[in-house]
Amino acid sequence: MWWNDYEDDFNDDMPGGLSVKAIFQRIWPFIQPYRRTFCFSFFLGLLGVALVLYQPVLLKRIFDIDLPSGEYRRVLLTGLIFLATMLGSAVINFFSSWLLQKAGVHVVNDIKVKLFDHFLRLGLSFLERYPVGKLVSRIESDTQRLVALSSTMILRVIMSIGMLIGAVVILAIIDLRLFAIVFAVIPILFAGTWLMFKWLRPYFREERSKYSEVSAVVAEFVKSVGILQLYNRGSWAEARLKRQNDRYVQFTSRIGFMEYAIFRGLAFMEILVTVVALWLGANWIKAGTLTVGTIVLFAQYIAQIYWPIIMLTDQLAEIQRAGAAADRIFTALDQQPQIKNCEKTIPVPEKISQIEFRNLSFSYSPGKPVLKNVSFILKGGETLALVGPTGGGKSTIVNLVCRFYDPDDGEILVNGINLKNFELEAWRKRFGLVLQDLCLFPASLRDNMRLFRENISDEQIHLALKTAGIERLIQNGHGSLDKIIAERGANLSQGERQLLALARALTLDPELLILDEASSSVDPGTEAAIQQALQKLLEDRTNIIVAHRLSTIRNASQIAVIQNGLIRETGTHEALMNRNGIYADLLETQLVHSQGTAS
Template sequence: MSVLKKFMRYYKPYRGIFFLDMFCALVLSLIDLAFPQILNILTDEVFTDTTGNITRVVVYVGAGLLVMYAVRYVCEYYITSWGHAMGARMESDMRQDLFDHYQRLSFSYYDRNNTGEMMSKLISDLFDIAELAHHGPENIFISVLKIIGSFALLMMINVRMTLILLCVTTVMVVFSFRKNIKMRRTFLDNRRKIAKVNSRLQDTLSGIRVVQSFANESLEQEKFSKSNIEFLDSKIESYKVMGSFHAGNGFFQGLLYTVVLVSGGYFIAKGSLKADDLAIYALYIGIFLNPLNVLINFTEQFQKGYSGFVRFLEVIETEPEIVDKKNAVELTDVKGDITFENVSFQYKDDAEVLNSISIDIKAGKTVALVGPSGGGKTTLCSLIPRFYDVTAGAVKVDGIDVRDVTLKSLRKAIGIVQQDVYIFDGSIRDNIAYGKPGATDEEIIEAAKNADIHDFIMSLEDGYNSHVGERGTRLSGGQKQRIAIARVFLKDPKILILDEATSALDNESERHIQASLDRLSKNRTTIVIAHRLSTIRNADEILVISNNSVQEQGTHEELLKRNGLYAKYYNMQFEGLDEIIM
């Protein structure tokens, strides 16, 4: 019932369409129930008339039936068109809610879940939910009306025969209910297995260049085949359950007709039923069985939609771990002072990454973080924009705990340039403007010039409107990096985080981009995660992070004089061995 209430909330904006749809369903049901009754009246009172009025009555009845079925046409058109449109709108609302919630979920959720499975919930699951949203209430309403109406009319014709019919129908319902439970399990398993197929597909296609560069197409085919076969096995199992379900119900329907024929013949022989009444009874049996068939078929649709909605709720009801406090304030007039006060952090169900780290970074200063991979440098920087929250201690910006300010205002004050740059599918203009939606052409061009990418852009046939391809496949690594830098120039943050922004580039590209980064860092508080120590010699302070804590702290010259970890790393790089220790 809890799931049903949550599902019903999506009908609220479309109550007018919904109630009119139900009204049309009511009219349609009454018209379908009326025909056998009209035939019964004509048989008993008109067709036996010997006064010659049959022709005139039939003309009037025919005209009435014509009007009746014209009304039925209008009702069925509305149910099929506007009813489906209502389901599509509800699907759209759910999809938007799910997408919006994905945007709110914290990094930790994406650490634990696969993109392909998330896409499956956004697309295929919601399609079945939409079909349920439209057909569910309508099918139930029409079927219940027809079953009750036809049952009442059957009772009027012959009570004893109808009670026998009710006994067979009860057994049929019990059978359907038991099979329905098995179908629910199999359809939920279908959902999980197709999500794994989508996950495997997304993973392989995203990494197709790596796959082909290693000539591992056969390996990926084998992995996809495994997921595909698991889904196939699940589907076959569901079809077996559906097969026994539909075949069993088909048997019971045949049994109903058999019972009607045998019992009807018995009652005619006993004189308690007229042959004409048996013919009318058979017509109502058809009306009685049709909604039963609809309900039986609906159970399959219901289980698909229900299992999809349950998976939808699993995401919607996942609370983001990083949210604004109720009394969170806007971070304004940012200067850029950053303080780490006894900060500790660990990921869920994992070892501690940072332990009691205290750092004070003054506004406008440049601080470099160095140390072995996995030492916690990127994690430390991720605590400033609250991609993760500290386990203990506090991170402060301008003396204010980052947990006391709104996420939007905090993250607007921070610009990040990473080693793995993400370029959106679209134009160069769109990608640069991502740093400031609504930026003017002049602002975009100025940012590109500061990032030393303007001349390259103008050399392209379409200039700033040039298409970059998915993930920027039409651009080199250095070009993507400079577009990312232009994006941050346009954002103009007071705090800048450079996460190994040049480590994947060749020496020439590095020199160009380093010059852009130097311009970008001017008058900003800058934290640099460095791989090549030669790029951070001029940092105001260097922190060596190893074994979850700050091991050394000082300027380049001071740390070299100490002849500690930093000096060791620096000398190893000088000897060309940086790949061993970084």
């Protein structure tokens, strides 16, 4: 993990290695809806290049024809045409870049939405494996790297190639000697460009990986700021972040040194070629085989030949960075969800009459079983309570019922049919869910209650709040349904958050209600309010309750005691108390603890 000195296997699981061709093939489906904008922008860009290429020809005319003629009107006219080409190319390039940038942002937003949706489809088995910061970096930072790759960067590469070809062709037509000087050095420039492209690519991918590690540290520390302050670990967190950031800075400094060494070496070639051409050109002018205007034209085209190559080299470095980000994005998109629908799904039964765990075993990591040969039957309309020590496997049973995971062995049967045969979305619509980690969004109370579903009315929301016993509390303390709830419910008490999450699950009027630690971490008064609400909530539903406070599940139809992944005891509260086993010991321990706390 991020707090250790070694690196996690986030990138090892998604090794990447896509070729440049494969990356552009993967980006193309996202570009295709905006292809007309791209094509028009490229056309404008090449039109701007043509105007720039025409400017040295105009300068040659001024020096070789207009000035020697002594007719300064011609000089003025050619100068005005030169000025018009400069203004025209500037305006054309502005609109070309603007249109392409706009299209590129749309492309990247589409990729971002696709990646986010894919991460959600990969499920908990994927999302719980990696730090939040790395996932955010993959969705946000890596995709932003593609804005330039899918827009202005491509335009600059196309314009650079167009400028290079146009300038070389015009030089070859005007004077083959000057063309030969330029052409002699072009292979060296292209070799440097290839070196930049091929050699540095692995470094740029590693750079993105190290950046995501820094993001992971920041995200985890921000979530844990209260604990860090409470235990005076701020200095430790600062030092840990500094070490991680120093690694990133040192690595990027190495890349920058190599990149600029190649870049400046290529730039020196322009100076060398210019000096050689001027020295030879002076002799050719004396001999009368070359004009001053041609030398001026050559000096202009030198920049238009070499700077496109140098700019192309610079753009290739940026393409490598963006390509590393694209590589990480598309290898992530290639990850297949572990939980998915079977080829031929069947409708979920209209009425759930029975849920059965049959000889079920499960482990999050190979060789470390969490559940071992678990079997039980929950009848429709009954309440199953799962109790036992922390880490025994209670929440895992909930995850399996929700089909966030699939069992390693055994099966879950609903009305005698394997749960895997049902369509995932249709199955999950059948239940309301309240988990240990209460998730409230920075949005209105209304949107939090309906989870942004438009088909839930205000009347349904008020009914759910009333049933949960929180309608009066919310309205008196926090206003109407339009009141904004802070992120993770920071402007609500723990009890209000718990009751609100309970009420949210009821907006669907679910057939199956799952409460994981529904009454833990609240004061006794709020727990009593929850107990009163539960008496109404559990009626005419199939319920699964996970709780450490055993007083909350006395009226359950069936209680299963989970310990070390095994069901040790099952029965009603009275039957288990009469057995005087694990359940009775747990209840006695809690009573002693609560009495000690009260005193």
